[in-house]
Amino acid sequence: MGKLRTRMEQDLVVRGLSVHTQRAYVHHVKELAQYHHRSPDRLSEREVQQYLYHLIVERKFAAATCQQAVAALRFFYEVTLKRRRSSFAIPLCKRESKLPAILSPDEVGRVLSATQTLKQRLVLMTTYAAGLRVSEVVHLRVTDIDAQRRLIRIEQGKGKKDRYALLSERLVPELRHYYRVYRPREWLFPRRWHDLPMSTKNAWRIYDAAKARAGIRKDGGIHALRHAFATHLLENGTDLVTIQRLLGHSHLKTTARYLHVTPQRLTEMVSPLDRLALAPAP
Numbered sequence: 001m002g003k004l005r006t007r008m009e010q011d012l013v014v015r016g017l018s019v020h021t022q023r024a025y026v027h028h029v030k031e032l033a034q035y036h037h038r039s040p041d042r043l044s045e046r047e048v049q050q051y052l053y054h055l056i057v058e059r060k061f062a063a064a065t066c067q068q069a070v071a072a073l074r075f076f077y078e079v080t081l082k083r084r085r086s087s088f089a090i091p092l093c094k095r096e097s098k099l100p101a102i103l104s105p106d107e108v109g110r111v112l113s114a115t116q117t118l119k120q121r122l123v124l125m126t127t128y129a130a131g132l133r134v135s136e137v138v139h140l141r142v143t144d145i146d147a148q149r150r151l152i153r154i155e156q157g158k159g160k161k162d163r164y165a166l167l168s169e170r171l172v173p174e175l176r177h178y179y180r181v182y183r184p185r186e187w188l189f190p191r192r193w194h195d196l197p198m199s200t201k202n203a204w205r206i207y208d209a210a211k212a213r214a215g216i217r218k219d220g221g222i223h224a225l226r227h228a229f230a231t232h233l234l235e236n237g238t239d240l241v242t243i244q245r246l247l248g249h250s251h252l253k254t255t256a257r258y259l260h261v262t263p264q265r266l267t268e269m270v271s272p273l274d275r276l277a278l279a280p281a282p
Contacts, residue, residue: 131229
């Protein structure tokens, strides 16, 4: 892509997109060019849609991945190439609406108990206790833990926003014990041989391995702990606005989608049929 790639990378940086998003967007445009064996600025609207068809039908990518590809291509054509959507339309892939598999409190406890080291236990325990994204938990610094005020500072989370998360009372002595054993310097959960934060991939592996040892077959990776945190708060009566702030959502609508009707509340509800006075069946 050459000069086009440089222009796109500059546009991404200027608009404040995260490094992860920048890499993903550039990758999708590069894949489009390789698919057609031509520079992407010379492709027609129809050719772009053919590529999306290839992702959906032939490669059978998940709807979320296809949506990200659409966002990347829209950015490239509308921002970098300055083409109007009215004359160069890229359709949005419809995303499937699926309820996440929610871990029960008992299952969360089994996962935490199935970790093999103190460090693994604290990574997963902190993720669940504060409802953190995996990228947030691995980038925690030692100085982000405020035991006196019972807060965890999240620096530049999703959307490049700082916020405070809940520091569990039970987590405090666990973290103190962890600190005495591992003596982390800057990063709370550093890599083994480098003065760098743990990779998100490693955190995912820790969760997957613990879940397998706990004998839990529900779908989902480490993000399931964040789902469980929010759902368990809702089931215990925490209001939606408070949960929104703890999760770091900009809009309540996002939290409302995220927090579906929980199974516990569903089982406690009474169907309108149960209130009807009916004659006995013939």
